[in-house]
């Protein structure tokens with residue numbers, strides 16, 4: 007746990023909005039170790055006092071706990087600002103400074119380098135961290151790296167080669183911050199700690215699985231990044247394929263970081279890779295146009311006026327293994343949707359009972375904004391006749407007033423300090439996810455649909471209906487409450 011935590015990009019948005027508030031929340035809960043220092047690396051002409059003033063403002067604005075002076079003062083004592091241009095300055099000067107910090111904070115030469123910088127700088131920084139002067143006597147050297155990890159399989163491989171030339175796999179912590187979310191972690195608990203769910207999650211009992219990730223917002227200030235990424239790379243390659251691997255994986259022999267990730271990667275490898283014809287059949291993309299009070303995607307800041315980038319994807323996936331063969335997995339992810347919701351909806355097969363056509367059981371794992379579990383099952387309607395009606399149980403763990411879920415980054419920072427890698431993407435997971443996504447993007451290359459093709463507030467283009475309608479199904483959504491099917 008004792009670490010010098012070195013943040014490259016310490017004056018950036020991520021550090022101010024997520025990392026520093028997360029460190030404050032950890033401090034609030036007594037989770038900052040005794041021997042610990044944050045070295046904030048930035049090129050701006052600040053000193054530690056000035057930097058700390060700005061960090062304090064960010065914490066006051068973004069932390070889930072209100073700022074308490076005594077907690078802040080103790081955290082502030084651990085923060086040092088180091089003025090350094092990571093493209094031009096001499097890394098031996100940084101090394102010298104880190105040695106001083108090691109001695110002062112008694113961090114035992116343990117270092118975590120956090121790359122909170124634009125992806126084009128990842129390789130340069132990592133290559134420089136290889137310098138002899140940065141070696142310590144003893145202590146670990148870890149690297150936390152933000153998403154996106156490459157922009158396709160080729161670039162991801164290049165980046166991975168550069169990083170693994172300096173850090174071993176066990177010291178690389180590839181962040182997919184969704185994995186730090188409370189309900190992401192809860193998926194394994196719900197599945198494997200309940201005898202009433204796990205034995206049923208397979209082709210014998212499951213009719214279909216739907217995964218929804220809907221945002222009401224548009225691309226906002228992220229146009230520069232998003233226009234080069236699109237929904238499939240920004241959301242599906244990382245967060246949603248992680249979600250699928252967690253809901254579909256086998257029970258690991260042990261719940262260790264290696265074995266959990268061994269099972270997850272098997273799911274990603276079992277995803278059917280589509281031919282171009284299958285992409286046309288099973289994948290639909292969309293881009294939002296202008297709305298009553300919303301800009302069209304192409305009019306957003308830093309977005310190309312003729313952008314071919316998708317802001318919505320709907321698809322059917324097949325997991326070709328013994329557990330899931332034949333069970334359709336449907337996925338929808340998009341911006342400017344009617345509701346904000348991330349959830350996994352599992353519909354079970356029909357259970358015949360006295361010739362009555364009862365509704366299928368539904369299990370929903372709600373990831374956000376509500377965190378919880380919804381279950382629909384059948385019971386006899388009160389009365390003399392033998393009618394069967396669906397009844398519902400809805401558990402929401404963050405709906406209670408005063409409940410305050412930890413932010414994803416709190417968990418991730420703490421785990422990296424402990425060397426616990428379960429909630430970070432291993433290289434083979436990243437690789438398999440890119441392989442899947444690249445085949446789709448390859449098929450899209452020469453053919454852009456007539457964008458824009460949906461209005462803000464719609465569930466994507468009308469064509470998305472055909473993905474489920476072809477199997478006689480409908481898209482389902484629980485949160486937002488508009489769906490009478492649930």
Ligand SMILES: NC(=O)c1ccc[n+]([C@@H]2O[C@H](COP(=O)([O-])OP(=O)(O)OC[C@H]3O[C@@H](n4cnc5c(N)ncnc54)[C@H](OP(=O)(O)O)[C@@H]3O)[C@@H](O)[C@H]2O)c1
Pocket residue numbers: 014015016017018019020021023024047048049050090091092093094121122123124125152153154
């Ligand atoms: N922001 C988020 O919520 C978020 C979410 C998920 C992933 N990410 C990823 O996190 C990374 C950082 O994102 P961000 O939004 O924080 O970006 P950002 O606000 O643009 O911050 C970039 C940081 O890099 C610094 N920098 C650039 N060139 C430098 C140099 N030569 N020497 C020293 N410092 C230099 C900038 O310093 P100046 O302040 O001096 O320009 C700034 O501190 C990106 O990879 C992004 O994709 C961000």
